[in-house]
Amino acid sequence: MTNEEFIQNCHDYALGSLEGKDLAEFQTYLRTANKDELTQLAEILSTASLLPLTLERKAPPPHVKEELMKKIQLSARAGDSVQRRTFEPDVLPVPHKRSWLPFGVTTVIVVMVIGFSFYVFKLMGTIEQQNQRLVGVQTEKQQLATQIVALKNELSRKEEMLKVLSSKRIEITVMNGLDVNPVGYGKIIWDPEKKTAILQVSNLPAVPTDKDYQLWVIKGKQPISAGVFAVSNNEPNFFKITNLAVTEPKEIAAFAITLEPKGGVPAPTGAMYMAGSPKL
Amino acid sequence: MFLLALIEAQVKRNEEDARLLRTIAGGDQAALGRLYDIYSSLVYTMVLRIVKSSDEAEDLVQEVFMQIWNKAKLFSETKGSVYTWVMTIARRKAIDRLRSQEYVHRGSSLDDEHAQDLPDAAYTTNPLHAEMSSEYEGLMRSGLALLSVDQRTVIELSYFDGYTQDQIAKKVDVPLGTVKTRMRQGLMRLREYLKERMK
Numbered sequence: 001m002t003n004e005e006f007i008q009n010c011h012d013y014a015l016g017s018l019e020g021k022d023l024a025e026f027q028t029y030l031r032t033a034n035k036d037e038l039t040q041l042a043e044i045l046s047t048a049s050l051l052p053l054t055l056e057r058k059a060p061p062p063h064v065k066e067e068l069m070k071k072i073q074l075s076a077r078a079g080d081s082v083q084r085r086t087f088e089p090d091v092l093p094v095p096h097k098r099s100w101l102p103f104g105v106t107t108v109i110v111v112m113v114i115g116f117s118f119y120v121f122k123l124m125g126t127i128e129q130q131n132q133r134l135v136g137v138q139t140e141k142q143q144l145a146t147q148i149v150a151l152k153n154e155l156s157r158k159e160e161m162l163k164v165l166s167s168k169r170i171e172i173t174v175m176n177g178l179d180v181n182p183v184g185y186g187k188i189i190w191d192p193e194k195k196t197a198i199l200q201v202s203n204l205p206a207v208p209t210d211k212d213y214q215l216w217v218i219k220g221k222q223p224i225s226a227g228v229f230a231v232s233n234n235e236p237n238f239f240k241i242t243n244l245a246v247t248e249p250k251e252i253a254a255f256a257i258t259l260e261p262k263g264g265v266p267a268p269t270g271a272m273y274m275a276g277s278p279k280l
Numbered sequence: 281m282f283l284l285a286l287i288e289a290q291v292k293r294n295e296e297d298a299r300l301l302r303t304i305a306g307g308d309q310a311a312l313g314r315l316y317d318i319y320s321s322l323v324y325t326m327v328l329r330i331v332k333s334s335d336e337a338e339d340l341v342q343e344v345f346m347q348i349w350n351k352a353k354l355f356s357e358t359k360g361s362v363y364t365w366v367m368t369i370a371r372r373k374a375i376d377r378l379r380s381q382e383y384v385h386r387g388s389s390l391d392d393e394h395a396q397d398l399p400d401a402a403y404t405t406n407p408l409h410a411e412m413s414s415e416y417e418g419l420m421r422s423g424l425a426l427l428s429v430d431q432r433t434v435i436e437l438s439y440f441d442g443y444t445q446d447q448i449a450k451k452v453d454v455p456l457g458t459v460k461t462r463m464r465q466g467l468m469r470l471r472e473y474l475k476e477r478m479k
Contacts, residue, residue: 011464015438016375017445047471049364051439052326052371053420060324060341065316068342072309072349 001029003037010041014048160240161198167191171249175257175276181205184274188215188255192247199229199239204273206232207259214260216268218253219246226255228264249278297362298355305352312349315362320345323370329440330374340377344370375442423473431466434459 001009009026012018018026033041164170170189177184183203190197199215207213212228224245231237246252256275258268297318303311323344328337347369355365424432433452437443445463449456 008460008464011467012445012460014467015435015463016371016442017438017448017463019444043471043475044467046364047467047474048439049367050416050420050474051435052322052329052367053417054424055325055329057321058325058328059321060338064324064338064341065313065320068316068345069309069313071342071346072312075346075349076307076309 001025006033006037007040010044013041014044157238157240160196161238164189164191164194164196164198164240167194169193171247171278173249173252173255173276173278175201175255175274177203177274178272180271181273186257186274187276188241190241190244190247192249195242195244195247197226197241197244199241200236201231201239201257201274202236204231204237204257206230210262211259211270212262212264213257213273214264214268214270215241216256216258217244217246218256219251220253223256223268225264225266228260249280252278254278294361294363301348301352301355301362304349305355312345315348315366316345319363319366323366326367326440327370327374327377330371330442331378336377337374340370340373343373347373371439378442419474419477420470423470426473427466427469428462431462431469434462435466438463 006029009018009022009029012022013026030038030041170191172187172189175186175188181204184201185203186199186201188197188199201213204213207230212230214228215226216223217226218224226244227239227241229237229239254275254277256268256272258272259270260268261270297315300311300315304315320341324337324341327340327344328334331337331340344366348366355362427435430452434448437448437451438445443451445456445459449459452459
């Protein structure tokens with residue numbers, strides 16, 4: 001509402017000709033009107049309130065006052081005047097001084113509470129994010145540690161294999177897949193003097209959790225266990241073997257790999273997956 | 281000089297009237313009788329002008345003073361004069377009666393709910409007492425005489441007859457905008473005249 005519209009409405013309001021939507025809008029505007037606007041309205045209302053003075057004065061007949069005073073007396077006797085004064089709201093304004101202090105204090109407290117709640121909420125969000133990051137970092141650290149251990153093991157194994165390969169004398173026997181797993185293949189490289197060997201296998205099926213592959217050295221017709229191992233994929237797998245029972249090629253009839261119960265058995269019981277004889 | 285004396289007397293009368301209302305609020309019937317003696321003739325004159333029936337006007341006068349009796353406790357002198365309070369009650373009751381008779385819905389008249397937020401200046405006038413009344417009447421009459429007939433007509437139709445601006449426009453056969461302008465200019469002129477004379 002512009003100032004011009006406000007002034008126009010003040011005149012209409014003072015004369016009682018403002019109505020409906022316009023009246024409602026004006027009343028709404030009045031709640032936030034500034035001091036100058038209220039002063040202007042006050043002057044206009046004051047001027048309008050003097051209009052009755054231009055009328056030729058007439059006194060009401062005496063009986064009006066008499067009847068009024070009787071009503072007042074009855075009302076007072078009935079003792080309801082005070083009660084009605086208390087409960088009838090439909091009157092002229094109840095002019096009273098508004099104290100804005102409680103409202104102001106309440107508003108400040110509400111704003112502070114909202115602000116603090118928002119800050120706490122945001123802080124909790126940040127803490128949660130940091131926690132998640134921390135968990136992520138810890139998981140990553142564990143993965144890296146596991147990876148380092150695996151790499152160390154791998155390095156150690158390769159160093160052992162290099163030791164075998166760098167021996168003065170080495171023997172090699174190739175093993176081929178049998179009927180159970182014809183695609184499998186492998187080889188065993190060993191040092192007859194140090195009795196250490198490297199076993200390499202490829203395309204062996206992954207072992208069930210309750211089983212192991214077992215390497216056998218067959219001397220004559222007697223199989224002697226050279227250790228157990230497990231594979232989890234078809235990739236080439238290398239294993240180091242120590243304390244090989246028989247190391248001279250002429251004494252070894254063959255090397256064989258069977259699938260046995262977990263931990264191995266004294267004599268082969270399961271299917272043979274791979275076998276090969278040293279070339280003399 | 282007489283205006284300065286008038287203002288001083290007015291302030292004094294405001295205080296006296298406010299004390300009277302406090303006594304009424306305490307249940308003093310004689311005090312209401314005294315207030316009636318001060319205000320009844322102007323209340324009667326105004327409501328009679330509005331409802332144009334002496335029976336209705338007499339009834340309204342009783343209603344107005346019954347309301348004062350019941351609501352005196354709610355009056356606050358810090359925000360206004362007894363004069364404006366009483367006249368506002370009277371005019372509103374008369375307009376409401378007029379509208380209920382005509383079965384015309386025109387919305388409410390002066391809205392009292394919001395009057396409480398007005399500055400004190402809204403209610404400083406209190407011209408009803410003997411030493412002031414005739415002076416104020418003279419001022420208002422001379423002020424009204426300055427207005428054009430058209431301005432005076434629309435103001436009276438609105439204030440005393442309770443017509444809306446649309447109704448006034450039809451009644452005097454002019455556009456609504458013209459009615460608004462006449463009302464505004466008329467009241468502004470009256471206001472300026474009074475301010476000038478009160479200096």
